[in-house]
Amino acid sequence: MPVERLLPDRESADLLALATELARDELKPHAAAYEETERFPREQFRTLGKSGLLGLPYPERWGGGELPYEVYLQVLEEIAAAWMSVGVGLSVHTMSCFALVNHGTEEQRDRWLPEMLEGDLLGAYALSEPHAGSDAGALSTRARLDGDQYVVNGTKAWITHGGRADFYTTTVRTGPNAMSCLLIDRATPGMEAGPPERKMGLTGSTTSQLIFSDARVDADRLIGAEGAGLRIALSSLDSGRLGIAACAVGLAQAALDEAVEYAKGRSQFGKPIIEFQGLEFLLADMAAAVDSARATYLDAARRRDRGMSFRRQASVAKLVATDAAMKVTTDAVQVLGGAGYTRDFPVERYLREAKVPQIFEGTNQIQRMVIARELKNR
Known part of the structure; x- marks a missing residue:
């Protein structure tokens, strides 16, 4: 049944109507089959990007919608009602862009955000580790600065879009009491995804570990100050x-x-x-x-x-x-x-x-x- 919503303006109502139509026609008909076969909905994320739904709360300057979070979340609710894996994926992608939008330099934003917000790149968020889930302060994945690159070693766990994402917003330890944020490209040598987890639900959404073995990440991919990662x-x-x-x-x-x-x-x-x-x-x-x-x-x-x-x-x-x-x-x-x-x-x-x-x-x-x-x- 349609949900009656109180939206701030006509533009928001039109956008929500677009999202509802897309969810009904492009997402819901495929959800059961994709979940049954554990098929990742990459094309559906591209569709969301082309429709302008991958960057709704972020600035128009870089391809976002610059809409209130109140509106973005109601769009997200409609997407999740049609297909939970896609809704969660959209939420994770939005969170993966947060660090760059709010803590990146102008140069970093100009370089990466347009493709991230317009759907060309899909994001993942790499914080948890096998022995550090709720206790983020116990992270052990380390990044050592070597010239103009960080050398990263360790394992991240429970990564939504693991092995499927184009970039990973990753929290690493750069000193005994310092954690930092790196924006890591999927093609980074020395980084690989583990086998997908065998889950009871959200089976269309791939979840895996990320394993770093002397992975070299350019220092210009540090987001925010070193030590500000947590x-x-x-x-x-x-x-x-x-x-x-x-x-x-x-x-x-x-x-x-x-x-x-x-x-x-x-x-x-x-x-x-x-x-x-x-x-x-x-x-x-x-x-x-x-x-x-x-x-x-x-x-x-x-x-x-x-x-x-x-x-x-x-x-x-x-x-x-x-x-x-x-x-x-x-x-x-x-x-x-x-x-x-x-x-x-x-x-x-x-x-x-x-x-x-x-x-x-x-x-x-x-x-x-x-x-x-x-x-x-x-």
């Missing part, structure tokens, strides 16, 4: 968490829509099952969860757009929206009963896809820590 990474995650929240809401909305349509068409004891109070209340709770989760990410986005602090609100949105998606997709399977447990209907896939948003961009346990820390430091 600060850049954490600020990127604040915005990235809003992207995941919007994707989770899109997934939950898709599950709710499927459950409502099924309940309208399925009859038992002489009437549609949606008329039974037990199901009415279940569907009402699902709708309340979706609407509430959407409100949290919009609140955080509006604070961000106004230049206000939004770290706590981003964590709240990520926590609430991803927990809601897990609950709503589980309940959607219940509404469909035995049919919901089969691959003849998409809700079983939605349920599998809903789990990982509670884990990546900082687990929901980490979000609770962030929220509590922000409360203590007020």
Whole structure:
């Protein structure tokens, strides 16, 4: 069912209509087959780029849309409702561009951003490691300056678009107490992707390790000052968490829509099952969860757009929206009963896809820590 949205202007409404049409016609018809065969949707990302949807919150000067985050996230929700792997991929690409947009030099932006924002290049974000997930301060991948190049050694883990991306925004250790950000090209000698992870969901989205063995990265690919990498990474995650929240809401909305349509068409004891109070209340709770989760990410986005602090609100949105998606997709399977447990209907896939948003961009346990820390430091 169409979601009624309050948008700031006509231009934003037209853009959202374009995204909704593209999601319906170009994404949703292919989602099940691609996920079934674990096929990476590279052409779909190119389509998003040609449609101007890969750089919505970034400056027009480099090919972006220069739109408020409030609008970008609602577009992202529509994309994720049609195909979660593409929605998450768009969110990750946007986060991968964040460091260059906000901390790069004018020369670096002019050199790389146009291709990144117009769809020619697809990005990935390389922060986590096999033994450093939630504890970003424990990163061990090292970059040693050797002349006009950094020599990088180590392993990054759980990289969305690993082996498929054209560039990797990578956090490395450049000193005992210093971390830095490098923008690493996919063709860098000494860098290779590990085999794709075998996942329960988002199977169209490739996830792998990145292995660096004396990989040589030109020093002009350092983004921001040396030693500023952890600060850049954490600020990127604040915005990235809003992207995941919007994707989770899109997934939950898709599950709710499927459950409502099924309940309208399925009859038992002489009437549609949606008329039974037990199901009415279940569907009402699902709708309340979706609407509430959407409100949290919009609140955080509006604070961000106004230049206000939004770290706590981003964590709240990520926590609430991803927990809601897990609950709503589980309940959607219940509404469909035995049919919901089969691959003849998409809700079983939605349920599998809903789990990982509670884990990546900082687990929901980490979000609770962030929220509590922000409360203590007020």
